[in-house]
Amino acid sequence: MESVNLTADAGHKGPSYFLVFIILGVLTLVEVAVAFVAALPDTLLILILLGLAVWKAMLVALYYMHLRFEPSKLWWMVMAPLPLGLILVGIVLIEGW
Amino acid sequence: MSNTTAAALERPTTGPGSGFGVYNMKLGMWVFLLSEVMFFTALIGAYIILRFTNPGHFAEPGVVLNVPLTAANTFILICSSVTMVKAFAEIEAGNQRGLRMYLGATALLGIVFLGVQAFEYSKLVHEGFVPAAEFYAALGRDGAGAVEGGPLYGATFYTMTGFHGAHVTIGVLCLLFTTVMAFRGRYTAANHGGVEIMGLYWHFVDLVWIILFTIVYLI
Numbered sequence: 001m002e003s004v005n006l007t008a009d010a011g012h013k014g015p016s017y018f019l020v021f022i023i024l025g026v027l028t029l030v031e032v033a034v035a036f037v038a039a040l041p042d043t044l045l046i047l048i049l050l051g052l053a054v055w056k057a058m059l060v061a062l063y064y065m066h067l068r069f070e071p072s073k074l075w076w077m078v079m080a081p082l083p084l085g086l087i088l089v090g091i092v093l094i095e096g097w
Numbered sequence: 098m099s100n101t102t103a104a105a106l107e108r109p110t111t112g113p114g115s116g117f118g119v120y121n122m123k124l125g126m127w128v129f130l131l132s133e134v135m136f137f138t139a140l141i142g143a144y145i146i147l148r149f150t151n152p153g154h155f156a157e158p159g160v161v162l163n164v165p166l167t168a169a170n171t172f173i174l175i176c177s178s179v180t181m182v183k184a185f186a187e188i189e190a191g192n193q194r195g196l197r198m199y200l201g202a203t204a205l206l207g208i209v210f211l212g213v214q215a216f217e218y219s220k221l222v223h224e225g226f227v228p229a230a231e232f233y234a235a236l237g238r239d240g241a242g243a244v245e246g247g248p249l250y251g252a253t254f255y256t257m258t259g260f261h262g263a264h265v266t267i268g269v270l271c272l273l274f275t276t277v278m279a280f281r282g283r284y285t286a287a288n289h290g291g292v293e294i295m296g297l298y299w300h301f302v303d304l305v306w307i308i309l310f311t312i313v314y315l316i
Contacts, residue, residue, distance in 0.1 A: 017186070021179045025172060032168050035158060035315040046316055053311035057304045064182045064300045071118030074127065081131050085138040092142035 020063045027056050126294045130301045133264075137305050140260065141312060144253045154249040161226050161250070163217060164314050170213045171310050174265075177206035178303040185296045188279075191286035197279045200292070203299065204272040207265055214262050218255075228255040254313060261309055264302050271295055 031052050034045065062068040067075060117124050148155050158164065180202040187195030221227075228251045275295045278284065284292055 017179055017182050021175065024175045024178075028168060028171055028175065031311060031315060032164060036164070049311050049315050053308050056307045060178060060300055060304045060307065064178050064303075065297055073117045074119055074124070077117060078127060078131065081134060085134060088135070088138050089142040089145070092139075092146055095146075 017063070020059055024056055024059060027052055120290065122290055122294055123297070126297050130297065133301065133305075137260075137308075140257050141308070144257060144312065147249055147253055151249055156250060158315055161221070161224075162254075162314055163220070166213065166217060167310060167314050170210055170217075171306060173206055173210050173213070174303050174306050177203050177210065178300055180206060181296050181299045185289070185292050188284050188289040188292050189286060193279070193282065193284075196284060196289075196292065197276065200272065200276040200279050204269055204276055207269040207272060207299075211262065211265055211269065214258070214265075226254075227251050257309055257313055261302070261305055264305070268299050268302050271298065 031049060034040070034048055034052070038045070040048070061078075067078060119127075156162075180199045184196050184199035184203060187199060227248075229248055272295065275291060278291065
């Protein structure tokens with residue numbers, strides 16, 4: 001069986017967890033402000049809010065779950081099902097309308 | 098714990114690879130989390146359809162749900178992610194004290210999150226925002242077209258946030274177990290797979306909430 005070095009992810013230069021935390025906190029405030037203060041058209045509002053949410057989720061996945069520092073094979077394995085999720089939502093949306 | 102079980106939980110430094118360059122337990126957790134992605138995607142997809150095909154059953158953001166309270170709760174969950182990742186960083190550096198402190202803080206923040214959610218549920222139910230049509234009938238309301246939200250709104254809201262809350266509850270229980278193990282000296286700089294796996298699950302729970310908060314509370 002193939003023998004591999006499994007500590008490759010442990011040698012990365014650690015990200016500033018506190019900086020990511022600050023960004024997540026600020027983005028949460030921005031989300032609430034955009035939702036309740038900004039007078040924006042519904043479609044634009046939804047796109048902005050979803051964009052901010054995806055941005056926050058990516059920060060958590062990349063830095064707190066260390067996905068950015070994992071071997072590329074694992075990264076691709078994690079990313080592969082995401083289009084399936086989009087397809088699922090797309091089909092549900094088509095069925096619904 | 099038997100020696101065999103303990104050995105199986107260790108984070109190996111070299112050895113038979115999973116083919117993905119990570120140890121098997123970690124790969125297993127990632128595969129599990131990916132199945133969870135599909136689970137929550139199905140819930141969110143169903144919610145989107147129901148929400149936009151039955152607009153009369155759903156209230157505008159902030160009318161029924163307490164957004165400032167939940168935004169604060171979201172911040173608590175984000176804080177717990179920081180303490181979790183700090184716990185991992187501490188044990189990577191071999192700092193047992195830091196590991197125990199941050200793991201305990203993470204569990205505590207998780208419990209606070211659940212407490213706030215329980216308070217929110219209690220308040221909503223008291224105000225008549227209930228999970229199913231039968232409850233609306235019991236309250237003498239039909240709920241259809243109500244500004245304050247109908248049965249469909251209640252059903253989808255409690256399903257989505259409830260499933261997430263169940264995940265947080267399981268996470269807190271696992272965190273408490275991990276914390277106890279940390280106090281027993283189970284983890285070291287060379288062997289902390291349990292902390293890493295725990296962290297992956299906890300961050301995923303945080304990640305899901307980030308999406309749910311936007312879709313359920315803000316849109």
